[in-house]
Amino acid sequence: MRGRNPADTVQFPNGFKFSAASCGIKASGRLDLGLVVADPGTTAAAVFTKNRVVAAPVEAGRAALASSHGRLRAVLVNSGNANCATGTHGLRACQHICGELARLLQVPKAQVFPSSTGIIGVRLPSEKILARLPELKDGTEALGIAAFAQSIITTDTRPKLASTCFRVGKAEVRVSGVAKGSGMIHPQLATMLVYLFSDVSGTPSQLKQILCRVCDETFNCISVDGDTSTNDTVLLMASGQSGAKLEHGRTRSRFEQSLFDVCRSLSEQIVGDGEGVQHVIHILVEHARSREEGLRIARAIAKSALVKTAWAGADPNWGRILAAIGASGVRIEPGKISILIGDQLVCRRGVRCNFNEAKAHRALAQPHCRVQVGLGRGSGSAEFLTSDLTAAYVRINADYAT
Amino acid sequence: MRGRNPADTVQFPNGFKFSAASCGIKASGRLDLGLVVADPGTTAAAVFTKNRVVAAPVEAGRAALASSHGRLRAVLVNSGNANCATGTHGLRACQHICGELARLLQVPKAQVFPSSTGIIGVRLPSEKILARLPELKDGTEALGIAAFAQSIITTDTRPKLASTCFRVGKAEVRVSGVAKGSGMIHPQLATMLVYLFSDVSGTPSQLKQILCRVCDETFNCISVDGDTSTNDTVLLMASGQSGAKLEHGRTRSRFEQSLFDVCRSLSEQIVGDGEGVQHVIHILVEHARSREEGLRIARAIAKSALVKTAWAGADPNWGRILAAIGASGVRIEPGKISILIGDQLVCRRGVRCNFNEAKAHRALAQPHCRVQVGLGRGSGSAEFLTSDLTAAYVRINADYAT
Numbered sequence: 001m002r003g004r005n006p007a008d009t010v011q012f013p014n015g016f017k018f019s020a021a022s023c024g025i026k027a028s029g030r031l032d033l034g035l036v037v038a039d040p041g042t043t044a045a046a047v048f049t050k051n052r053v054v055a056a057p058v059e060a061g062r063a064a065l066a067s068s069h070g071r072l073r074a075v076l077v078n079s080g081n082a083n084c085a086t087g088t089h090g091l092r093a094c095q096h097i098c099g100e101l102a103r104l105l106q107v108p109k110a111q112v113f114p115s116s117t118g119i120i121g122v123r124l125p126s127e128k129i130l131a132r133l134p135e136l137k138d139g140t141e142a143l144g145i146a147a148f149a150q151s152i153i154t155t156d157t158r159p160k161l162a163s164t165c166f167r168v169g170k171a172e173v174r175v176s177g178v179a180k181g182s183g184m185i186h187p188q189l190a191t192m193l194v195y196l197f198s199d200v201s202g203t204p205s206q207l208k209q210i211l212c213r214v215c216d217e218t219f220n221c222i223s224v225d226g227d228t229s230t231n232d233t234v235l236l237m238a239s240g241q242s243g244a245k246l247e248h249g250r251t252r253s254r255f256e257q258s259l260f261d262v263c264r265s266l267s268e269q270i271v272g273d274g275e276g277v278q279h280v281i282h283i284l285v286e287h288a289r290s291r292e293e294g295l296r297i298a299r300a301i302a303k304s305a306l307v308k309t310a311w312a313g314a315d316p317n318w319g320r321i322l323a324a325i326g327a328s329g330v331r332i333e334p335g336k337i338s339i340l341i342g343d344q345l346v347c348r349r350g351v352r353c354n355f356n357e358a359k360a361h362r363a364l365a366q367p368h369c370r371v372q373v374g375l376g377r378g379s380g381s382a383e384f385l386t387s388d389l390t391a392a393y394v395r396i397n398a399d400y401a402t
Numbered sequence: 403m404r405g406r407n408p409a410d411t412v413q414f415p416n417g418f419k420f421s422a423a424s425c426g427i428k429a430s431g432r433l434d435l436g437l438v439v440a441d442p443g444t445t446a447a448a449v450f451t452k453n454r455v456v457a458a459p460v461e462a463g464r465a466a467l468a469s470s471h472g473r474l475r476a477v478l479v480n481s482g483n484a485n486c487a488t489g490t491h492g493l494r495a496c497q498h499i500c501g502e503l504a505r506l507l508q509v510p511k512a513q514v515f516p517s518s519t520g521i522i523g524v525r526l527p528s529e530k531i532l533a534r535l536p537e538l539k540d541g542t543e544a545l546g547i548a549a550f551a552q553s554i555i556t557t558d559t560r561p562k563l564a565s566t567c568f569r570v571g572k573a574e575v576r577v578s579g580v581a582k583g584s585g586m587i588h589p590q591l592a593t594m595l596v597y598l599f600s601d602v603s604g605t606p607s608q609l610k611q612i613l614c615r616v617c618d619e620t621f622n623c624i625s626v627d628g629d630t631s632t633n634d635t636v637l638l639m640a641s642g643q644s645g646a647k648l649e650h651g652r653t654r655s656r657f658e659q660s661l662f663d664v665c666r667s668l669s670e671q672i673v674g675d676g677e678g679v680q681h682v683i684h685i686l687v688e689h690a691r692s693r694e695e696g697l698r699i700a701r702a703i704a705k706s707a708l709v710k711t712a713w714a715g716a717d718p719n720w721g722r723i724l725a726a727i728g729a730s731g732v733r734i735e736p737g738k739i740s741i742l743i744g745d746q747l748v749c750r751r752g753v754r755c756n757f758n759e760a761k762a763h764r765a766l767a768q769p770h771c772r773v774q775v776g777l778g779r780g781s782g783s784a785e786f787l788t789s790d791l792t793a794a795y796v797r798i799n800a801d802y803a804t
Contacts, residue, residue, distance in 0.1 A: 053728030053736045053752070085724055085736070087753040120721030121754040230725050305707070305791070306799055313800035319522030322487055323632050326455030334455045334487070350455070351489040352523040389707070391793040391800070397708055398715035398793070 012163065013174040013199040015039040015239025018144035020151035023132040025080035025118070025125060033129060034151035035136045036075040036195065037105065042239045044072040044113070045208035047215050049232035055084035056091040056124075057114040058231060060098065064110050070204020072237055073107035075195060077152045078129060079180070080118040084230045093126040100130055104137050115193055115233050117154055117180065145178060152193055153180045155396075156273055162265035166254045171244040173200050173251070175258040179266040182224070182273045192229065194219065194266060196236040200255050202246030210246075210256050211236045218263035221295070222385045223302045224274035271385045272367075276393030279311055282370045283384040287377055293330055294382030297373060300328035301386075308389035311369075316360035318346040325373065336376030342369055414565065415576040415601040417441040417641025420546035422553035425534040427482035427520070427527060435531060436553035437538045438477040438597065439507065444641050446474040446515070447610035449617050451634035457486035458493040458526075459516040460633060462500065466512050472606020474639055475509035477597060479554045480531060481582070482520040486632045495528040502532055506539050517595050517635050519556055519582065547580065554595055555582045557798075558675055564667035568656045573646040575602050575653070577660040581668040584626070584675045596621065596636040596668060602657050604640050604648030612648075612658050613638045620665035623697070624787045625704045626676035673787045674769075678795030681713055684772045685786040689779055695732055696784030699775060702730035703788075710791035713771075718762035720748040727775065738778030744771055 017037045026032040046065055048058050065072070076097065083090045094114050102109040116124065149159035163176040174197075181192030196211075215234055236259070244251045272280050283301055288294035301307055304324040310317040318339045325332060339347040342363025344355040363369050419439045428434040448467055450460050467474075478499065485492045496516050504511040518526065551561035565578040576599075583594030598613075617636055638661070646653045673682050685703055690696035703709055706726040712719040720741045727734055741749040744765025746757040765771050 051725060051728040052730075052732075052734050053724050082721075085721060085749070085752055085754065087737075087751075120725065121749070230728060303705075305795075309796050309799035312796060315800070319484075319487060322455050323453060323522065326453040326632060328454075330454075332454050335489075347487070347523070349489070350487055352487065389796060391796040393707075394711050394714060394791060394793040394796055397711035398717070 011165065011174055012142065012145060012176050013197045013239060014241040015042060015199055016197050016237070017140035017142050018148040019136050019139035019141065020144065020147035021132045021136050021139070023078070023128045025078060025128060031147060031151035032078055032080045033132055033136060034077045034148040035140060036148065037140050038073055038237055039239050039241070040073070042072055042237050043070050043202060043204045043207060044235060044237045045070060045204050045211050046233060046235040047211060049229055051230050053085065053230045055082050055116055055231045056086060056094045057083055057116045058233060059091060060094045061113050061115065061233065064098070064113055068108065068110040070207070071111050072113050073111040074101060074105055075113045075115065075235065076101055077115040077193065079152050079154050081116060081122055081124050082118045082120045082231050083116040083124040085121040086123055090124060093124045097126055097129055101133055104133055113235060115231070117152065117193055117231055120230065149178045152178070155275060156180050156182045158273060160266055160269040160273070162262045162269070164258045164261050166258050168244050168251045168254060171242045173242045173244045173255060173258070174198060175255070175262050177262040177266050179270060181270045182275050192219065192232050192270060194234040196234070196259065196262065198237070198255070199239045199242040200244055200246060200251065201240035201242070202238050206246045207236050207238055210252070210259060214256065214259050214263050218260065218267045221383060222267045222271050223299065224271060224277065224387050267385060271387055274387045275396050276390040277387040278390055279314070279364065279366070279388045280368045281311060281386050281388065282368065283386060284370060284372045284381065285375065286372065286381045287375045288380040288382065289378040290380040291382050293377070294380050295384065296330050297325055297328050297375065298382050298384035300324050301371070301373070302384055305389060308387070311364060311388035312390045314361050314364035316341045316344070316346060316357060316364055318352070321371070321373070322347060322350070332375055332377070338374040340372040413567065413576055414544065414547060414578050415599045415641060416643040417444060417601055418599050418639070419542035419544050420550040421538050421541035421543065422546065422549035423534045423538050423541070425480070425530045427480060427530060433549060433553035434480055434482045435534055435538060436479045436550040437542060438550065439542050440475050440639055441641050441643070442475070444474055444639050445472050445604060445606045445609055446637060446639045447472060447606050447613050448635060448637045449613060451631055453632050455487065455632045457484050457518055457633040458488060458496040459485055459518045460635060461493060462496045463515050463517065463635065466500070466515055470510065470512040472609070473513055474515050475513040476503060476507055477515045477517070477637065478503055479517040479595065481554050481556050483518060483524055483526050484520045484522045484633050485518040485526040487523040488525055492526060495526045499528055499531055503535055506535055515637060517633070519554065519595055519633055522632065547578070551580045554580070557677060558582055558584045560675060562668055562671040562675070564664045564671070566660045566663050568660050570646050570653045570656060573644045575644045575646045575657060575660070576600060577657070577664050579664040579668050581672060583672045584677050594621065594631060594634050594672060598636070598638040598661065598664065600639070600657070601641045601644040602646055602648060602653065603642035603644070608648045609638050609640055612654070612661060616658065616662050616665050620662065620669045623785060624669045624673050625701065626673060626679065626789050669787060673789055676789045677798050678792040679789040680792055681716070681766065681768070681790045682770045683713060683788050683790070684770065685788060686772060686774045686783065687777065688774065688783045689776045690782035690784065691780040692782040693784050696782050697786065698732050699727055699730050699777065700784050700786035702726050703773070703775070704786055707791060710789070713766060713790035714792045716763050716766035718743045718746070718748060718759060718766055720754070723773070723775070724749060724752070734777055734779070740776040742774040
């Protein structure tokens with residue numbers, strides 16, 4: 001993946017206002033309802049979970065984008081309840097809330113996009129949400145993004161934001177993002193939600209193409225516990241107010257790079273804030289036949305309970321990594337495999353090297369460590385971000401909470 | 403799967419002798435070398451790990467069975483060292499040891515079958531093994547199976563044995579098995595090894611067919627941590643001394659049932675002895691399009707870290723099970739899914755039922771619990787044995803041990 005970190009000091013894209021409220025879904029009384037209001041003319045594209053079990057807001061959001069032809073005026077997010085496995089009641093509740101918000105904002109109902117995250121299988125308390133909509137609407141402001149970022153989190157220990165900008169001709173284009181997610185997390189709380197904002201100008205199909213490519217290299221290359229949520233959503237909105245248009249090749253490529261930087265930063269923030277995570281591991285697979293093959297190997301390593309528990313102990317146990325590679329389904333040749341942990345070559349041609357165990361151990365004991373695998377099969381490569389599997393993760397998720 | 407438990411009091415099949423020794427691979431001084439000597443005329447068949455990274459003894463064992471055309475006279479197992487990722491040195495060491503044992507026993511070298519289990523990537527101390535071969539050979543006895551079962555274990559807390567028998571005409575046919583394995587286990591110790599013995603008479607290809615079918619319904623339907631070892635081996639040997647022949651349909655079907663009973667019992671013993679396991683979960687998937695589809699769903703549930711940590715807390719969290727089913731890759735219809743935990747119907751048509759949470763919690767708090775899933779797609783079904791994922795599992799596997 002490409003490097004450059006987005007600066008956090010840049011200005012936020014024009015054309016969006018935010019607000020947040022506590023409506024009482026979270027027993028703690030914390031912010032649990034967030035609103036984005038977008039100026040007229042805003043275009044949008046989204047990608048959703050591939051889980052066959054999808055929450056009501058995912059169904060409703062997909063339908064809204066289709067019937068509005070990629071135009072959005074508002075995004076409403078609640079945390080604390082996923083509105084998933086709630087049957088027709090859940091879908092009707094979601095549609096009713098969107099309708100009420102559209103009426104208040106005087107925008108078409110199909111241009112309101114809903115999201116939910118939280119407990120699965122519990123009815124959404126729609127009356128609590130409805131009661132707060134007027135307050136939420138009146139509270140919108142251009143700089144309210146910090147409160148919005150707070151309102152969408154569940155077991156995250158901190159809100160997640162990233163911003164960057166670029167100049168093209170006389171125009172300054174801004175790209176910002178907000179995310180929540182820390183694995184598939186707390187008892188019955190799930191989900192990664194990501195909202196991306198820009199003042200670039202583009203059609204929904206231009207946005208969709210770029211969003212898919214960027215997600216493929218960022219949010220689709222991270223894993224904490226290997227579980228896939230029922231509510232995952234990444235939404236990109238473009239207000240067009242910078243005047244720079246995606247139809248120009250140079251704007252398009254710089255925008256894609258900027259969006260990549262923002263999404264890469266949010267991805268790292270999500271893994272780093274994963275439940276019980278002590279170590280973020282950057283897996284780099286090289287000399288694969290293709291990027292897809294490299295990703296299969298990286299995912300196999302990132303999903304192995306034995307590898308992830310070794311990392312929890314900062315144990316440079318390369319035998320488990322080798323065994324996970326061998327079980328990946330890729331027809332690797334063991335005699336061509338090399339493995340590096342930090343800067344220590346621990347395995348060459350499938351056999352142990354004389355390496356400095358203390359150094360490899362120290363590398364794994366850092367908050368971030370790189371694990372590099374060479375397959376000796378071709379020129380494809382893939383990067384993947386994952387974490388260790390700690391006793392804290394088990395404790396958090398084993399609490400009897402139903 | 404079929405029920406009936408094998409009795410532990412039955413006689414052991416004729417035609418096999420066992421012994422065990424401590425050769426010093428295990429620092430603890432425990433038994434770490436086991437020998438089976440089979441009478442002339444013994445036929446054999448084996449299935450091996452599907453991992454692309456295979457240990458030297460797996461390569462050597464596969465070659466031995468091929469060149470001896472399925473005839474075996476001896477099995478030599480060491481524990482404490484997997485002889486995996488040890489390059490050509492490892493393979494030569496394994497072959498040399500088999501050659502020395504063949505010379506001592508005065509049997510063809512190709513009829514000696516080797517196995518290893520233990521740490522990956524460390525050279526096999528072959529001189530320690532060679533030094534004990536004469537003692538091991540002189541110590542063989544028909545009732546030495548208990549010591550043999552002890553000698554092959556690594557982090558198992560107990561040896562694993564099962565036996566049964568059946569009569570056909572005047573002949574009594576005996577079927578027994580010995581296994582080791584408790585997940586993919588201790589730091590760098592891996593592997594499930596299973597040795598099955600019978601005095602039935604059959605060709606290697608008859609044995610292979612039956613062994614594959616039985617493994618498919620037993621050892622291929624269990625999972626502790628989802629990791630696949632580099633050394634897994636299931637070996638079936640038949641001395642023929644009962645006089646009953648597999649060419650007779652009735653003998654064949656009764657033998658297959660008996661072998662299934664023994665393997666089913668060993669499977670349950672392996673999962674029940676899994677590292678850190680508190681609860682063994684029997685997953686039953688029904689109304690799938692096919693058994694294969696049911697197995698995909700069962701494996702997806704059995705591999706979900708979130709589901710397995712919920713079970714560790716005896717938490718009847720059906721939302722996580724539903725989400726794991728949705729992420730399995732099978733095109734399930736969420737609105738047709740039902741889930742039972744113990745005797746409590748917790749989810750019907752994809753939506754929460756009014757169930758007794760205390761009863762569901764108590765069911766999951768037992769050492770064994772059944773979780774049933776209905777897909778509403780067809781008449782296929784599958785059973786699968788798995789376990790919870792506990793903080794103890796993480797602690798055992800996170801100890802810095804390289």
